[in-house]
Amino acid sequence: MKYTITGSNLQFVNCEINPGETLHSNAGSMAMMSGNIEMKSKMEGGLLSGLKRSLTGSSFMLVNYTASGGPGTVSLAGKAPGKIYDIDVGQGSWLCQKTAYLCSEDGVQLDIGFQKKLGSIFFGGEGFVLQKLSGTGKVFIHACGDFNVVDLAPGQVLKVSTSNAVAWQETVKYDIASTGIKNALFSGEGLFITTLTGPGKVVIQSMTLYDLAMSLYPLMPHDNS
Numbered sequence: 001m002k003y004t005i006t007g008s009n010l011q012f013v014n015c016e017i018n019p020g021e022t023l024h025s026n027a028g029s030m031a032m033m034s035g036n037i038e039m040k041s042k043m044e045g046g047l048l049s050g051l052k053r054s055l056t057g058s059s060f061m062l063v064n065y066t067a068s069g070g071p072g073t074v075s076l077a078g079k080a081p082g083k084i085y086d087i088d089v090g091q092g093s094w095l096c097q098k099t100a101y102l103c104s105e106d107g108v109q110l111d112i113g114f115q116k117k118l119g120s121i122f123f124g125g126e127g128f129v130l131q132k133l134s135g136t137g138k139v140f141i142h143a144c145g146d147f148n149v150v151d152l153a154p155g156q157v158l159k160v161s162t163s164n165a166v167a168w169q170e171t172v173k174y175d176i177a178s179t180g181i182k183n184a185l186f187s188g189e190g191l192f193i194t195t196l197t198g199p200g201k202v203v204i205q206s207m208t209l210y211d212l213a214m215s216l217y218p219l220m221p222h223d224n225s
Contacts (some may be wrong), residue, residue, distance in 0.1 A: 025103035027059035037072040078142030093134040096167040105137030145207035152198025169200030
């Protein structure tokens with residue numbers, strides 16, 4: 001499968017599918033497709049897999065795209081201003097925040113990943129349930145804001161504002177650390193901060209969807225009653 005990622009902060013991933021290939025996506029992600037593309041909704045992996053996807057913020061049914069009579073193109077996009085990032089899970093599994101999964105090739109497996117430490121669950125900002133991406137092939141994730149991709153060396157630590165970690169390789173250790181009472185009161189960062197320890201790549205977003213919503217909230221009309 002060939003693909004391009006176009007746009008700046010409202011991006012498309014444009015996937016060229018050959019006959020015999022299948023592209024999977026979340027429901028509602030398709031923006032446009034060529035006339036020879038056939039689209040079918042399917043409960044990939046059965047009922048249990050569908051329930052797992054629902055718990056991780058993805059759609060219960062996946063949409064499958066196939067081409068007939070020659071190559072066809074499908075363009076998919078996220079549901080908020082942000083970036084799309086491509087991952088080759090054949091080089092190792094990844095963990096992602098809920099709702100990050102956008103689409104993937106046929107060999108990619110989307111499953112539940114869990115936080116392993118109670119502190120990370122309650123104070124790390126990503127919650128208990130994560131998306132785990134494994135198998136073989138390309139998978140595309142989407143999140144709000146711009147992305148900064150950091151390749152951590154073994155033992156290298158990256159401190160990240162709560163909830164700004166979009167995805168990281170499974171080799172990366174995810175934990176939390178205290179910022180201290182004074183910093184919590186006056187820095188605007190809260191009492192805890194996420195720590196990511198290498199080796200492995202991590203994807204950091206400049207703005208979370210929650211931060212975007214809160215920045216727009218004061219500008220929205222409100223019912224005074």
